Amino acid sequence: MKKIYQVSILFYFMLLGANAFGSHKFYIRMTEQSDSVKRAQQKSSSKITDTRPNRPSRSDIKLSMTPFKPASASSKTGSDFKLLNNVKVSPNPAEDQITISYSLSKETTVTIKIMDVLGNEIATLLSQRLPSGDQNHNFNIASRLNSGYYFIRLIAGSETVIKRISIL
Numbered sequence: 001m002k003k004i005y006q007v008s009i010l011f012y013f014m015l016l017g018a019n020a021f022g023s024h025k026f027y028i029r030m031t032e033q034s035d036s037v038k039r040a041q042q043k044s045s046s047k048i049t050d051t052r053p054n055r056p057s058r059s060d061i062k063l064s065m066t067p068f069k070p071a072s073a074s075s076k077t078g079s080d081f082k083l084l085n086n087v088k089v090s091p092n093p094a095e096d097q098i099t100i101s102y103s104l105s106k107e108t109t110v111t112i113k114i115m116d117v118l119g120n121e122i123a124t125l126l127s128q129r130l131p132s133g134d135q136n137h138n139f140n141i142a143s144r145l146n147s148g149y150y151f152i153r154l155i156a157g158s159e160t161v162i163k164r165i166s167i168l
Contacts, residue, residue, distance in 0.1 A: 001152035083108060083155040093166035100125075104156060106132045111155040114145065115162075122150065141167065 085103040092098075100112060112126040125139045144168045152163045 006132055025106070038077075070131050081105065082159070084154065084159045084161055087154055087161045087163060089152050089165055093168050094141065095117045095168045096153075097138060097140050098165065099136060100152065100154065101134070101136045102154065102161075103134050104130060104132045108157045110135075110138075111153075112137070113153045113155075115151040117149055117151070 040162050046097045083105050087102040090099050107129065109129045110126060111124065113124050114122045116122055126137060147167050150165050150167060152165055
Protein backbone atom coordinates (compact mmCIF):
# COMPACT_ATOMS: atom_id res chain seq x y z
CA MET A 1 0.00 0.00 0.00
CA LYS A 2 2.81 2.28 0.84
CA LYS A 3 4.30 1.67 -2.57
CA ILE A 4 1.01 2.54 -4.32
CA TYR A 5 0.77 5.67 -2.25
CA GLN A 6 4.30 6.66 -3.24
CA VAL A 7 3.59 5.96 -6.90
CA SER A 8 0.40 7.98 -6.79
CA ILE A 9 2.17 10.87 -5.08
CA LEU A 10 4.96 10.63 -7.60
CA PHE A 11 2.40 10.49 -10.41
CA TYR A 12 0.59 13.44 -8.86
CA PHE A 13 3.80 15.53 -8.72
CA MET A 14 4.70 14.50 -12.24
CA LEU A 15 1.26 15.53 -13.40
CA LEU A 16 1.45 18.73 -11.42
CA GLY A 17 4.99 19.36 -12.62
CA ALA A 18 4.12 18.66 -16.24
CA ASN A 19 1.09 20.89 -15.98
CA ALA A 20 3.12 23.66 -14.36
CA PHE A 21 5.89 23.18 -16.93
CA GLY A 22 3.34 23.18 -19.74
CA SER A 23 1.77 26.43 -18.60
CA HIS A 24 5.26 27.89 -18.22
CA LYS A 25 5.97 26.97 -21.84
CA PHE A 26 2.67 28.52 -22.84
CA TYR A 27 3.62 31.74 -21.06
CA ILE A 28 6.98 31.81 -22.82
CA ARG A 29 5.28 31.15 -26.15
CA MET A 30 2.83 34.05 -25.56
CA THR A 31 5.72 36.35 -24.62
CA GLU A 32 7.63 35.41 -27.74
CA GLN A 33 4.56 36.02 -29.86
CA SER A 34 4.00 39.46 -28.40
CA ASP A 35 7.70 40.28 -28.89
CA SER A 36 7.46 39.25 -32.54
CA VAL A 37 4.37 41.43 -32.94
CA LYS A 38 6.32 44.31 -31.41
CA ARG A 39 9.22 43.70 -33.79
CA ALA A 40 6.83 43.66 -36.75
CA GLN A 41 5.34 46.95 -35.60
CA GLN A 42 8.80 48.44 -35.21
CA LYS A 43 9.71 47.33 -38.73
CA SER A 44 6.53 48.84 -40.18
CA SER A 45 7.15 52.17 -38.46
CA SER A 46 10.82 52.29 -39.38
CA LYS A 47 12.51 55.35 -40.75
CA ILE A 48 12.32 55.99 -44.49
CA THR A 49 15.71 56.53 -46.04
CA ASP A 50 16.66 58.07 -49.34
CA THR A 51 18.61 55.52 -51.41
CA ARG A 52 19.40 57.72 -54.42
CA PRO A 53 23.08 57.72 -55.31
CA ASN A 54 23.35 61.54 -55.68
CA ARG A 55 20.99 62.52 -52.88
CA PRO A 56 21.58 65.92 -51.23
CA SER A 57 23.08 65.89 -47.77
CA ARG A 58 21.68 67.92 -44.90
CA SER A 59 24.44 70.50 -45.31
CA ASP A 60 23.44 71.03 -48.97
CA ILE A 61 19.89 72.10 -48.11
CA LYS A 62 19.58 75.82 -47.44
CA LEU A 63 16.31 77.22 -46.14
CA SER A 64 15.82 80.92 -45.77
CA MET A 65 12.57 82.20 -44.34
CA THR A 66 11.69 85.76 -43.54
CA PRO A 67 9.48 86.07 -40.48
CA PHE A 68 5.99 87.49 -40.87
CA LYS A 69 5.88 91.15 -39.89
CA PRO A 70 2.41 92.71 -39.74
CA ALA A 71 2.03 96.21 -41.13
CA SER A 72 1.78 98.88 -38.46
CA ALA A 73 0.36 102.36 -38.76
CA SER A 74 3.31 103.87 -36.89
CA SER A 75 6.00 102.81 -39.38
CA LYS A 76 6.08 104.91 -42.55
CA THR A 77 8.79 103.13 -44.53
CA GLY A 78 8.59 101.00 -47.67
CA SER A 79 5.53 98.80 -48.08
CA ASP A 80 4.33 99.48 -44.49
CA PHE A 81 3.23 102.99 -45.53
CA LYS A 82 -0.52 103.44 -44.99
CA LEU A 83 -2.26 106.06 -47.07
CA LEU A 84 -5.69 105.90 -45.39
CA ASN A 85 -6.10 105.98 -41.58
CA ASN A 86 -8.77 106.34 -38.90
CA VAL A 87 -11.87 105.85 -41.05
CA LYS A 88 -15.07 106.55 -39.08
CA VAL A 89 -18.71 106.66 -40.18
CA SER A 90 -21.22 108.33 -37.86
CA PRO A 91 -23.98 108.23 -36.78
CA ASN A 92 -24.64 104.53 -37.12
CA PRO A 93 -27.57 103.79 -37.47
CA ALA A 94 -28.33 106.88 -39.56
CA GLU A 95 -31.59 108.44 -40.73
CA ASP A 96 -30.91 111.23 -43.21
CA GLN A 97 -27.28 112.30 -42.96
CA ILE A 98 -23.91 110.57 -42.40
CA THR A 99 -20.47 111.97 -41.57
CA ILE A 100 -17.37 110.21 -42.85
CA SER A 101 -14.05 111.21 -41.31
CA TYR A 102 -10.58 109.89 -42.16
CA SER A 103 -6.96 110.91 -42.45
CA LEU A 104 -4.80 110.87 -45.60
CA SER A 105 -1.01 110.55 -45.41
CA LYS A 106 -0.45 112.23 -48.78
CA GLU A 107 -2.45 113.91 -51.53
CA THR A 108 -4.43 111.34 -53.50
CA THR A 109 -7.70 110.67 -55.31
CA VAL A 110 -10.48 109.55 -52.94
CA THR A 111 -13.69 107.80 -53.96
CA ILE A 112 -16.57 107.13 -51.55
CA LYS A 113 -19.35 104.78 -52.69
CA ILE A 114 -22.44 103.26 -51.10
CA MET A 115 -22.95 99.55 -51.83
CA ASP A 116 -25.90 97.30 -51.00
CA VAL A 117 -25.48 93.93 -49.24
CA LEU A 118 -25.09 92.16 -52.60
CA GLY A 119 -22.18 94.42 -53.60
CA ASN A 120 -24.12 96.51 -56.12
CA GLU A 121 -23.12 100.16 -56.31
CA ILE A 122 -26.01 102.37 -55.14
CA ALA A 123 -24.41 105.82 -55.20
CA THR A 124 -21.06 107.59 -55.53
CA LEU A 125 -20.82 110.19 -52.78
CA LEU A 126 -17.35 111.59 -53.60
CA SER A 127 -14.70 111.19 -56.27
CA GLN A 128 -11.96 113.83 -56.26
CA ARG A 129 -8.31 114.52 -55.47
CA LEU A 130 -7.84 115.61 -51.85
CA PRO A 131 -4.83 117.00 -49.94
CA SER A 132 -3.15 115.13 -47.08
CA GLY A 133 -4.45 115.56 -43.54
CA ASP A 134 -7.73 115.01 -41.70
CA GLN A 135 -10.90 114.96 -43.80
CA ASN A 136 -14.59 115.31 -42.75
CA HIS A 137 -17.48 114.96 -45.20
CA ASN A 138 -21.23 115.23 -44.53
CA PHE A 139 -23.61 113.54 -46.99
CA ASN A 140 -27.39 113.78 -47.20
CA ILE A 141 -28.71 110.24 -47.81
CA ALA A 142 -32.43 110.63 -47.02
CA SER A 143 -33.55 110.67 -50.68
CA ARG A 144 -31.05 108.03 -51.90
CA LEU A 145 -31.48 105.05 -49.54
CA ASN A 146 -34.31 102.97 -48.15
CA SER A 147 -34.03 101.53 -44.65
CA GLY A 148 -31.68 98.54 -44.35
CA TYR A 149 -27.99 97.63 -44.26
CA TYR A 150 -25.44 99.17 -46.62
CA PHE A 151 -21.67 99.37 -46.99
CA ILE A 152 -19.55 102.50 -47.40
CA ARG A 153 -16.51 101.80 -49.62
CA LEU A 154 -13.76 104.38 -49.26
CA ILE A 155 -10.98 104.07 -51.87
CA ALA A 156 -7.76 106.11 -51.60
CA GLY A 157 -5.06 105.22 -54.12
CA SER A 158 -4.70 101.42 -53.96
CA GLU A 159 -6.20 101.11 -50.46
CA THR A 160 -9.84 100.29 -49.75
CA VAL A 161 -11.72 100.45 -46.45
CA ILE A 162 -15.28 99.16 -46.13
CA LYS A 163 -17.59 100.12 -43.27
CA ARG A 164 -21.11 98.77 -42.62
CA ILE A 165 -23.93 101.19 -41.87
CA SER A 166 -27.57 100.79 -40.98
CA ILE A 167 -30.20 103.18 -42.35
CA LEU A 168 -33.41 103.69 -40.38
